[in-house]
Amino acid sequence: MTSFLGHEKAQRIFRQSFDKETLHHAWILAGPKGIGKAGFAKQAAQFLLDSGNASHSSGSTGFCLDDHSQAAKLLAARSHPDFRLVQRGGKTDKEEKKALEEGVDVLEEHELKRNISIAQIRSLQSLFSTQASISTYRVVVIDAIDDLERNAANALLKNLEEPPKDTIFLLVSHAPERLLPTIRSRCQILRFDPLNEDQMRGILSSAAPGLDEANLQALIAAGEGSPGRSLQYVDAGLAELESMARDIMRTGDRNNQIKSDLARKLALKAATPRYQAFLARAPSLMAQHIKSPGRKPTINAIAQWREASELAAMASPKALDSQAVIFRLGSLMGSLAQQDERA
Numbered sequence: 001m002t003s004f005l006g007h008e009k010a011q012r013i014f015r016q017s018f019d020k021e022t023l024h025h026a027w028i029l030a031g032p033k034g035i036g037k038a039g040f041a042k043q044a045a046q047f048l049l050d051s052g053n054a055s056h057s058s059g060s061t062g063f064c065l066d067d068h069s070q071a072a073k074l075l076a077a078r079s080h081p082d083f084r085l086v087q088r089g090g091k092t093d094k095e096e097k098k099a100l101e102e103g104v105d106v107l108e109e110h111e112l113k114r115n116i117s118i119a120q121i122r123s124l125q126s127l128f129s130t131q132a133s134i135s136t137y138r139v140v141v142i143d144a145i146d147d148l149e150r151n152a153a154n155a156l157l158k159n160l161e162e163p164p165k166d167t168i169f170l171l172v173s174h175a176p177e178r179l180l181p182t183i184r185s186r187c188q189i190l191r192f193d194p195l196n197e198d199q200m201r202g203i204l205s206s207a208a209p210g211l212d213e214a215n216l217q218a219l220i221a222a223g224e225g226s227p228g229r230s231l232q233y234v235d236a237g238l239a240e241l242e243s244m245a246r247d248i249m250r251t252g253d254r255n256n257q258i259k260s261d262l263a264r265k266l267a268l269k270a271a272t273p274r275y276q277a278f279l280a281r282a283p284s285l286m287a288q289h290i291k292s293p294g295r296k297p298t299i300n301a302i303a304q305w306r307e308a309s310e311l312a313a314m315a316s317p318k319a320l321d322s323q324a325v326i327f328r329l330g331s332l333m334g335s336l337a338q339q340d341e342r343a
Contacts, residue, residue: 007040010190011062014044024188026160026169028145030176031192034228036203038143040192041170045083045139046071048168071135078103081133086120086142088112115149116142121156128164138167145171145179153180160186194225203227207234214239222281236277241265245282248330249289252337259330267322275322282329283309289336301339308332 017023029037047063049071066072074080087104090096095111104112124140132138142148148156160169160183169187173179176189195203200220204211204227211219211234218238223230241262248258266275286305290297308329315325
């Protein structure tokens with residue numbers, strides 16, 4: 001048996017609704033990206049599809065799932081007849097084939113289509129046209145509903161207005177305020193808060209058991225309560241990069257030694273994941289430095305942070321020279337130390 005780590009409040013609310021037989025037909029799982037909403041949706045789906053499982057007995061406040069149950073095996077094989085997972089598909093025929101064979105999650109962001117299409121939503125009708133095959137419920141997970149094109153959202157709305165019998169919709173949303181008000185009004189919103197340090201530690205230790213303490217701590221800090229965000233940086237050696245960045249902000253690196261070392265470590269093609277991690281973390285580290293106790297944010301410091309944020313955001317899309325980007329980001333960091341000296 002396995003339990004879902006974190007988000008005990010969300011589990012408790014969902015489980016109580018199930019136990020009281022007041023389960024709403026549509027749930028918006030709302031919260032920051034990477035926080036665990038999709039994982040929760042898949043666990044909730046297995047919980048619902050595991051009809052008759054002993055884990056459904058009253059007294060439990062969360063999910064406790066049998067990894068060897070029929071539902072678990074069918075979901076793992078992506079062949080459960082009463083379940084549908086709707087996500088953006090592959091951009092090309094080659095990528096779509098890869099997604100069908102291995103799952104959409106294996107594709108990189110640039111390999112995915114921009115939106116979930118109306119055809120994908122209409123394809124759900126084959127699920128709704130018959131009764132559940134082997135489970136009490138039919139479950140539809142949409143990850144993420146924010147990705148629906150307008151016509152697809154309107155098509156989904158019709159299903160939410162007249163929900164098929166014994167069908168539960170689990171709709172992952174990173175920005176629920178942007179959804180159609182008519183969709184929000186027909187769903188129960190289940191909010192997901194950032195995880196605490198102990199929860200993050202447990203999830204990251206389980207997902208990447210080989211991490212040393214320094215990198216584990218760096219990943220916890222980088223995730224800001226979102227394990228999905230942290231796991232993007234597992235292989236980046238984040239502790240070393242952050243240590244070098246903090247040294248620049250502390251000393252100013254007037255002889256450019258640290259910036260040169262960073263450029264050497266990150267500019268090679270093989271270091272692309274580490275370079276991307278540095279781009280993502282540099283503005284956040286600058287913001288932490290500016291807001292740290294004993295420092296008063298200045299207009300100049302905020303301007304340096306803003307420039308670093310804009311540069312980090314455009315570096316990859318515009319294919320900017322990585323060494324030039326690293327040196328400029330390092331210079332912006334170094335300027336914070338010089339401002340500290342003048343303060």
